[in-house]
Amino acid sequence: MNRNLTLFLILLALAPAGLLGQQKVKFANIPLQDLQRQVFEGDTSAVAAILYDKGHLRTTDGKFHRHQRIKIFKKAGTSFGNIVLRVPSKGDFTAYVFNHENGEVVKEKLERSSVFEEEIIQGFYVYKLFLPNVKEGSVIDLRYSHFGIPFEWRFQDVIPVVHSELILDESDWIQFTKSQKGFGEITKVRENHWIAKDMPAFVKEPHVSHYSNYITKFEFQLSKYFFPGVVKYEVSDSWETIGKRLLGHYRFGGLLKTSGYLNDMADSLKSSELSVSEKISEAYAYIKENIKWDKNQTIYASQQHSKCFERDHAGNSADINLMLISLLKKADITAYPVVLSTRDNGLLNEYYPSLWRLNHVVAYVEHNGDTVLLDATDKDLTPGVLSPRSLNGQGWAIIDKEHGKWINLSPSKQSATKQLVQIKLTEDDNSTATVSQMKTNYHYLDWLAGFEAAGSEEKQARRLEEAGNVRVENYTLKKNDREKLSSSEVINVDLGDYISDLGNEIILNPYLLCGILENPFKSEGRVAPIDLHYPTKTSATISIELPEAYIVSTIPESVLMKIPDGGISFMFKCNQQGNKIRIQYQLDMTKTIYSIAQYPVLRNFYSQLINKLSESIQITKRT
Secondary structure, eight states: OOHHHHHHHHHHHHSOHHHHTOOOOOTTOOOHHHHHOOSOTTOTTOSEEEEEEEEEEOTTTSEEEEEEEEEEOSGGGGGGGEEEEEESSOEEEEEEEEEEETTEEEEEEOOGGGEEEEEEETTEEEEEEEOTTOOTTOEEEEEEEEESOOSEEESOOSSOEEEEEEEEOOOTTEEEEEEEESSOOOEEEETTEEEEEEEOOOOOOSSOSOGGGTSSEEEEEEEEEEETTEEOOOOOOSHHHHHHHHHTSTTTHHHHHHOGGGHHHHHHHHHSOOOHHHHHHHHHHHHHHHOEEOSOOOSSOOTTHHHIIIIIOEEOHHHHHHHHHHHHHHTTOOEEEEEEOOGGGOOOOTTSOOGGGOOEEEEEEEETTEEEEEOOSSTTOOTTOOOGGGOSSEEEEEOSSSOEEEEEOSOSSOEEEEEEEEEEOOSSSOOEEEEEEEEEHHHHHHHHHHHHHHOSHHHHHHHHHHHHTOEEEEEEEEEEETTTTEEEEEEEEEGGGGEEEOSSEEEEOOOTTOSOOSOSOOSSOOSSOEEOOSOEEEEEEEEEEOOTTEEEEEOOOOEEEEOTTSSEEEEEEEEEETTEEEEEEEEEEOOOEEOGGGHHHHHHHHHHHHHHTTOOEEEEEOO
């Protein structure tokens, strides 16, 4: 064997695996094979894949440089052409979209007009990039840079990642700590240099707070940053420091001091004979009536928040809720801001204060020993009820410049669905069923969203048919109480799909429009804790009347099930008296968070529950 070849093979065998995995990928130079690839070989279901992602914090210029390349395989993957980036300083961006059309490579550049920049607070920016002509087969190549270290580096995403690499040059002008999340394999090439290869897509699981909390990634906590000529970051070493900084900011604490346009309403509330609870409701309604949410969610008010209220009558989430807090304070009602991270933004960690994690603010009032949280952004919310997007662990209540405390964002009051089902069997084909259905709190909000999307009672009936696999003969909306968050509807259902006539025997499925007939926990394993969002109660009373010519052969047995910690229970009772059958069941969920270790117990509980609600009633015809 050639001596040089032998030496090369020896060196190859001794080389660290991470070094072999390094790639030199030139920006905007796309191999033709990448453009021609039609599926991702490692996961043919993938709608897109990150082919290359490299970040490098350089000491030479104090900037973090990133190059990311994404391949689009399916139409659903085109959403990756709309990119949102949260960076610690003003950034420079260049991006191209490549397509292979009629045997030629077509290259289109991201226009500056398609880049939207928002400075959330001095030094923190959000960029939204809308890339041109992204379609099946496209390759996106993105390059950007900014001063400072990124807030996080994701080695994994909801699409496969072929190559992810991170290099952080050692420097005296930047100090940080990092924490690792997820379970994917990351190879340490050398100090402050990591590579991950062929990282599978993170599979989103049902009832999870947000997938970004559990993917394989690094999160960074900055303790020092200074680059000659450029000073970035006011490091927050505690949540109290963050609160002090926010109260001192003119677009947060400044609004609480300068909202003179609320004085007249505040004076009216103070001079009224209303109770404190009534004053809170009046203030809440006044803000909602005078300023609508523009769907922009942030913790910082607009530059000219008075115009948002007096002229535009629209503003971001901070405009609205900080105005509400200000109005309550002016009316001599003790109120504080609570800053939080919404479900799609990740959980807050009480031990790692982080300003960039915050993206929403709500009002907090203590009255008669009770904690009342208020969010006036959503038209359907009421005092004491937060939007589902805000039910995400804890929020930080800013009491004053020196003090704060953690507030549990989970509601204590259960959301309920209650059914009364009346079934009357006949010897001909005229068997009937009536379902009276009531919903409250978050179950009501879910119902309301569906009802408003349908647009009418007739269309709501069609929506119920599709969702419940039934034929609705008549639909009546009895109550839609937006203030009390409750609804009541009556649905007349054709029993044809619930009865199997076998000649001398009838099989009856009595669980009409039941919302718990499927186990959400089907996979054998679990990589993220279970988050059921809010406590619920689902119950039904089913009355069945049989003709004299029918005899009940078999009815389901009664059962009571509980999981060991008592957070979930299921009661099922079935009784027969003469030609009448009465079924009652109730699923009671008071606990909302379960660990991965508890998943098998929860999965088995649901499996038994579904099996019980799959048991039919067997009826024999008299001969």
